[in-house]
Amino acid sequence: MSEFEYLNIDETLYETEIPAGTFTASDGPPDRRQVRAFIPGIIHEIRVGEGGRVETGDVLLLLEAMKMYNEVTAIQSGRVEKVLVEAGDIVEKNQLLLTLD
Amino acid sequence: MSENRHDRSPRDQESPSLGARIRDFLIQAASLMKGGGSEALDRQRSKGKMTARERVEYLLDSDSFLELDLFVEHTARDFGMDKKKLAGDGVITGFGRIGTRPVALYAQDFTVAGGSLGMMHAGKIVKVMDGARDRLIPLIGINDSGGARIQEGIDSLRGYGDIFFRNTLLSGVVPQLSVILGPCAGGAVYSPALTDFVFVVDGVSNMFITGPQVIKTVLGEEVTPEELGGARVQTTVTGNAHFYARTEHEAFDQVARLLTFLPANSRQMPPAVHWRPPARPITNDIIPPERRRAFDVVDVIRGIVDDSDFLEVQAGWARNIVIGFARLDGRTVGIVANQPRILAGVLDVDSSDKAARFIRFCDAFNIPLVTFVDTPGYLPGVDQEYAGVIRHGAKILYAYSEATVPKLTVIMRKAYGGAYIAMCSRHLGANFLFAWPGAEIAVMGPEGAANIIFRREIEASADPDATRAEKVREYEEKFANPYVGASKGYVDAIVEPEKTREALIRGLNLSRNREYGKVERRHGNMPL
Numbered sequence: 001m002s003e004f005e006y007l008n009i010d011e012t013l014y015e016t017e018i019p020a021g022t023f024t025a026s027d028g029p030p031d032r033r034q035v036r037a038f039i040p041g042i043i044h045e046i047r048v049g050e051g052g053r054v055e056t057g058d059v060l061l062l063l064e065a066m067k068m069y070n071e072v073t074a075i076q077s078g079r080v081e082k083v084l085v086e087a088g089d090i091v092e093k094n095q096l097l098l099t100l101d
Numbered sequence: 102m103s104e105n106r107h108d109r110s111p112r113d114q115e116s117p118s119l120g121a122r123i124r125d126f127l128i129q130a131a132s133l134m135k136g137g138g139s140e141a142l143d144r145q146r147s148k149g150k151m152t153a154r155e156r157v158e159y160l161l162d163s164d165s166f167l168e169l170d171l172f173v174e175h176t177a178r179d180f181g182m183d184k185k186k187l188a189g190d191g192v193i194t195g196f197g198r199i200g201t202r203p204v205a206l207y208a209q210d211f212t213v214a215g216g217s218l219g220m221m222h223a224g225k226i227v228k229v230m231d232g233a234r235d236r237l238i239p240l241i242g243i244n245d246s247g248g249a250r251i252q253e254g255i256d257s258l259r260g261y262g263d264i265f266f267r268n269t270l271l272s273g274v275v276p277q278l279s280v281i282l283g284p285c286a287g288g289a290v291y292s293p294a295l296t297d298f299v300f301v302v303d304g305v306s307n308m309f310i311t312g313p314q315v316i317k318t319v320l321g322e323e324v325t326p327e328e329l330g331g332a333r334v335q336t337t338v339t340g341n342a343h344f345y346a347r348t349e350h351e352a353f354d355q356v357a358r359l360l361t362f363l364p365a366n367s368r369q370m371p372p373a374v375h376w377r378p379p380a381r382p383i384t385n386d387i388i389p390p391e392r393r394r395a396f397d398v399v400d401v402i403r404g405i406v407d408d409s410d411f412l413e414v415q416a417g418w419a420r421n422i423v424i425g426f427a428r429l430d431g432r433t434v435g436i437v438a439n440q441p442r443i444l445a446g447v448l449d450v451d452s453s454d455k456a457a458r459f460i461r462f463c464d465a466f467n468i469p470l471v472t473f474v475d476t477p478g479y480l481p482g483v484d485q486e487y488a489g490v491i492r493h494g495a496k497i498l499y500a501y502s503e504a505t506v507p508k509l510t511v512i513m514r515k516a517y518g519g520a521y522i523a524m525c526s527r528h529l530g531a532n533f534l535f536a537w538p539g540a541e542i543a544v545m546g547p548e549g550a551a552n553i554i555f556r557r558e559i560e561a562s563a564d565p566d567a568t569r570a571e572k573v574r575e576y577e578e579k580f581a582n583p584y585v586g587a588s589k590g591y592v593d594a595i596v597e598p599e600k601t602r603e604a605l606i607r608g609l610n611l612s613r614n615r616e617y618g619k620v621e622r623r624h625g626n627m628p629l
Contacts, residue, residue: 004395007445009477010517010549014445016395019420022444024484040321066319093320 032076035098037091041065045087048098052080060098063091074100133171133188137212145212150282150305151349153193153210156243160353161197161206168195170225177219180252187213190222191246194229196238199357202365205233208243211283215247218289222250223260230267237366239276241356244293245283261288268295273465275366278359280352281306281342286330290341297462298359298414299342300352301332306342308335337417340451345417358412362426362433363466370467371433378602380409385598388475390539392515392546392581395442398423398473401513402436405429405602411436414459419451424459429471430606435463438473439524441514448520449480450493457496460504469507469609472525475514477546494523495628501529503625507612509605512536512583512592517545527591530615533608535601536583536592543585547577 006013044062048054054074062069078100085097117125134154136142142152151159157166175182175190191213196205207226209216226242233240249257271277272295279293280300285308293299293308301308309330316322316329328334335342344359346352364371383404388396403409406427413425421444425436437456439446463470479490501508501523509532510525521542527534536542544550551572552559562568579585586592596604 007447009445009447009481010545011552012393012477012546012548014393014395014441014477016441016445017443019443022480022484023482039319093322 033078033081033100034096035060035072035074035100037063037093037095037097038072039063039065039070040093041070041091043085043087043089043091043097044069046083046085048080048083050080050083054078054080054100061085063097072097076100130171136188136210137214141212150211150245152212153208153216153243153245156282156349156353157193157195157197157206157208159350160241160243160356161199161204162201165198166195166206167197168193169228170194173221173225175219175221175253177250177253177256179254182252185214187219189213190219190225191216192218192222192225194225196229196232196236199241199360202360203236203238204360205229205236205238205240206243207241209246209283211245211247214250216245216283217247217250218257218260219250219253220256220260223257223263226260227263227267230264230271233275234267234271237275237368239278239360239363239365240271240296241278241280242292242296243280243282244285244289245281246289247284248287248289258288261291264292265295268292272297273367276360276363276466278356280356281308282349282352283307284326286310286312294341298344299335300344300346300355301335301342302346302349302352303332305349306332306335308341333417336415340415340418340455343414359426362412362428363468367466374428374431376428376431377408379404379406382602383598387598388513388539392477392541395445397442398438398440398446398475398513401473401598402427402438405605406434406436407431415455419449419455421446421449422452422456424456426468427471429602429609432609433468434471434609435459435468436471436473437525439476441475444480446476446515447478447480448476448494448497448523449485450488450490453490453493453495453497453523457500460497460500464500464504464506467506467614469509469612470501470504470525471605472508472510472531474510474512474516474521474524476517476520476524477515478518478520492628494519497523498529499625499627501525503627504530505615505617507532507609507614509608509612510534511596511601511605512540512542512586513598514539514541515546516540516542518543527593532612532615533604534591534593535596535604535608536586536594537598537601538583538595540583540586540592540595541581542583542591543580547573547581550580551576 004015005018007016042064044064046061048060055077056074058074059071060074061072063072081099081101083098145152171189173190192207192209194207207229277296278298279296282305290308307326307330313324313326332345336345344355402411411425411427421440423438423440427436508525525531555572559565559569583592583595
């Protein structure tokens with residue numbers, strides 16, 4: 001039998017078991033300035049340069065996976081801070097590709 | 102040779118005698134009944150699996166099996182299929198009895214072309230599904246198949262489509278059970294997914310949409326079939342399966358046991374049996390009065406139901422809520438209960454899904470619902486919000502509100518906030534709502550409530566901690582009890598734990614399926 005931990009619901013601490021994986025987003029909502037690969041693949045084409053201005057919805061780069069050139073788009077506007085990959089690079093899932101500021 | 106055909110004696114004719122024909126039939130049938138052949142059957146057994154025919158034999162009452170379509174053959178010609186003879190086209194179908202009650206059954210035969218589904222194979226299954234609909238009897242599918250028979254192209258897709266369509270039309274008409282005793286991959290998994298209960302066996306069952314090879318190729322992730330979709334995963338992680346067994350025999354025993362709780366179809370009441378008292382009836386001190394302490398709600402359930410016999414469903418998944426079948430006074434009831442031992446018994450995404458589907462199954466099959474409540478609310482956090490706790494949580498509200506079977510609720514201890522409403526409160530149509538003397542029906546726990554209501558006083562105080570403690574006590578005295586709810590008629594009766602069984606049985610005897618004055622509509626739009 002596992003150890004009981006304490007779960008805070010509305011300021012009351014309940015003695016109970018908390019299954020592994022219940023809380024994963026310990027850092028809060030994801031950082032929208034980080035553009036990560038949603039799938040492993042190959043960088044096909046990079047469409048922005050460092051210092052360039054992007055608006056929400058602009059295509060930042062094309063990521064080849066599952067027989068498609070997938071469009072990776074900006075989910076918020078900003079300036080491109082750093083481009084960390086180049087065309088031809090093989091990337092893993094969640095790999096950081098590009099940062100905005 | 103004779104001139105006139107009428108002159109010929111019957112003995113001159115070359116057609117075989119009836120005796121020879123019967124012998125010939127018996128030889129052919131025996132051969133077909135060997136599926137892929139003796140060697141293939143031995144290979145199946147050496148993998149620790151029963152053969153399809155052994156499974157049918159074990160599950161059904163002896164000598165009750167009426168097999169259909171043993172002699173069906175495929176009509177495919179491409180890719181060498183015209184040269185292939187496939188016994189029964191890889192599936193055994195027919196009708197039989199379990200516990201003397203008739204069922205429709207199919208069992209895929211992995212020894213014949215890997216149990217792959219071709220057009221005629223699917224046609225055989227469709228025939229017994231239609232038979233289940235005509236006779237209004239439960240349908241049991243034993244899945245053990247490599248999937249679509251590629252050689253038959255889109256005819257196998259058609260076959261799956263025909264099956265899924267009928268699973269859907271049968272849903273809520275007759276109970277549909279799926280026993281996964283081998284691979285069940287790709288599109289094939291959608292049949293079990295559409296049925297009511299899925300049974301899996303450790304080391305034997307495997308369900309997934311895309312298999313390890315595809316995942317490796319496309320995503321570069323390495324995972325074994327067992328890790329991806331084995332029995333443990335399906336009963337603890339995904340919630341796709343409802344019953345876990347260590348052996349095939351155990352799975353079949355579970356099937357038989359489940360059927361004893363259920364009616365044959367939605368027009369019937371569940372079978373009634375002779376009532377028996379619980380083996381260990383609950384006592385008034387069954388649960389700790391201290392609201393923050395955990396206890397195992399299964400002990401409460403077993404202490405109330407007939408014979409302490411509780412068939413838990415999906416025991417390994419979303420464990421903060423407990424669901425299952427039991428009997429009160431000899432009649433089947435569906436139990437839904439918060440489990441304070443896990444996540445303090447909160448409601449969340451998975452527990453809402455788990456409870457809602459079970460509630461709707463019970464409602465479809467005339468099974469009264471008995472709900473036991475001890476919940477502090479919903480699980481907070483970004484994980485839950487991003488996972489859609491709003492639309493998932495709504496399912497349990499919908500399911501209880503929609504249900505017209507008798508609904509009886511027992512508030513054991515905490516019932517706070519939205520979770521109080523969701524756990525079959527009177528407001529969602531409970532026929533009877535009982536509360537134990539230690540129950541607390543409130544907007545939230547005293548600590549949280551006092552912090553909000555008396556915030557200014559606490560902040561302005563010279564000794565905030567002391568003031569807070571005082572306000573918490575005040576709130577607790579006023580609201581952490583069943584009397585406020587009882588004074589408003591939200592609680593029908595306050596009942597001691599020891600008297601709960603009696604109260605529930607009386608409540609059941611006084612209830613029957615409701616006919617609300619429902620507004621005519623095609624159907625509601627259930628949040629999904």
